[in-house]
Amino acid sequence: MLNVKAFKKVAVTATAVSALGLATLFPTHTTSALASTSSDAKKGTSVTSGQSTVTLADKIIATGEKYLGTPYKYGAPSGQTKVFDCSTFTQYVFGQYGIKLPRTSASQYASVGTPVSKSNLQVGDLLFFSSSKSGKGRVGHVGIYAGNNKILHTYGQGGVRYDSLSTKWLAASYIGAKRVLKSNPTTNETKPSTDTNKPSNGGNTGSTNNESSQGSQLADKIIATGNKYLGTPYQFGAKSGQTRTFDCSSFQQYIFGQNGIKLLRSSRQQATQGTSVSKDQLRKGDLIFFKTKSSNGQIAHVAMYAGDGKILHTYGPGGVRYDKLSNWMSTYLFAKRMIK
Incomplete structure (x- = not known):
């Protein structure tokens, strides 16, 4: 979870805000x-x-x-x-x-x-x-x-x-x-069996060659659950079990929980679960943990890998959304696999 003070430093300027499953x-x-x-x-x-x-x-x-x-x-x-x-x-x-x-x-x-x-x-x-x-x-x-x-x-x-x-x-x-x-x-087109945002092989986008069919299908279901809440506002310390607002870890806890996987409440607690996985072996559904400038190298944020080099998470302005993993690599710590 991220300190809400950090978000006050974010400059949102514009002339004028995923998605797998x-x-x-x-x-x-x-x-x-x-x-x-x-x-x-x-x-x-x-x-x-x-x-x-x-x-x-x-x-x-x-x-x-x-x-x-x-x-x-x-x-x-x-x-x-x-x-x-x-x-x-x-x-x-x-x-x-x-x-x-x-x-x-x-x-x-x-x-x-x-x-x-x-x-x-x-x-x-x-x-x-x-x-x-x-x-x-x-x-x-x-x-x-x-x-x-x-x-x-x-x-x-x-x-x-x-x-x-x-x-x-x-x-x-x-x-x-x-x-x-x-x-x-x-x-009229034959409905594709896979979508355009499936991860490609190589690099840090993750390979699906060694994914079990069952695990991949469960990851897709978790991502589809998360997609229902795109744009839901971020709130630091959001209460578990409700969907009006989320913080990073309550979001993951909720969408995994809706698909039968129990996660602990905070990002640091969630980091004690699952099996460690390297960046070049990321699969859809893996949880990725990050530090922040104010966390002294400690875990302060969690996101789910969604394939195609993207993460599904919630963070500050914009709430639940997709971001490119490459934009977060400077704060990347490690990843854990929760889906067997």
């Missing part, structure tokens, strides 16, 4: 992070026996999801993927499908798409918000509606991520939505 949570999509409510499904997404209808909106979300955890940088240049700001992110992922968006969030709001009410949102709609830089009532942030009341965007610490539209600052700063996709063209 989301196909389990959102079965109307074939990729791992496409979220849709039943009402969304009626508007262009459906599932058939043995096949899934894939919309252009689905593909856009799937492309954006590849960059979960990519750092945020105000004024990031267009056309590259090392860093994004809110509008270069939307510009890039839409551009991969031949849809040209202007460079800034304000320009995107002013010049593209058709206005749509908040009650009629569809996956792929652009959502616009005011920001501290733009001032109240003026567009300063943009994201993509991902269904299930979620937005896929980038903002400050944590970079590209999912947030709930019910998050206080998003709800308070909402300006409007634009539908850029004129229709929801679909293509």
Whole structure:
């Protein structure tokens, strides 16, 4: 668990916030992070026996999801993927499908798409918000509606991520939505047996070659449970067993517990459980332990390895989210395997 004072030092600036296993949570999509409510499904997404209808909106979300955890940088240049700001992110992922968006969030709001009410949102709609830089009532942030009341965007610490539209600052700063996709063209594709965020072999991304099928399936279930709480606020010392807020260790304790694995309460206690594993042998579901600047080299944070070089955890602004493990390697201590 991290000292809440550390978070006051985090500067969250923006012009305007994974996901493995989301196909389990959102079965109307074939990729791992496409979220849709039943009402969304009626508007262009459906599932058939043995096949899934894939919309252009689905593909856009799937492309954006590849960059979960990519750092945020105000004024990031267009056309590259090392860093994004809110509008270069939307510009890039839409551009991969031949849809040209202007460079800034304000320009995107002013010049593209058709206005749509908040009650009629569809996956792929652009959502616009005011920001501290733009001032109240003026567009300063943009994201993509991902269904299930979620937005896929980038903002400050944590970079590209999912947030709930019910998050206080998003709800308070909402300006409007634009539908850029004129229709929801679909293509029938055989539903893949694995998602695009499965870890690749080699490096620190973890190898699945020696994973047991049973262990891998359980890890996917734990990750899918965690995905339900993307954007849930962080609270230092959050009470165990509830889901309104989490700290790092209560989050892991809860999602593992929902799948039959009992973890102790604190990150240091959890570090006494399981079997040690090296960085180059990481598997989905492994717990990774970190120090902080103020912890004097001691354990102060825990996250779950989610494959593809990403961790699923909660930490300060943004709450539950995915981050790139590489962004945390300077504070990496060790990893433990909880799934046999």
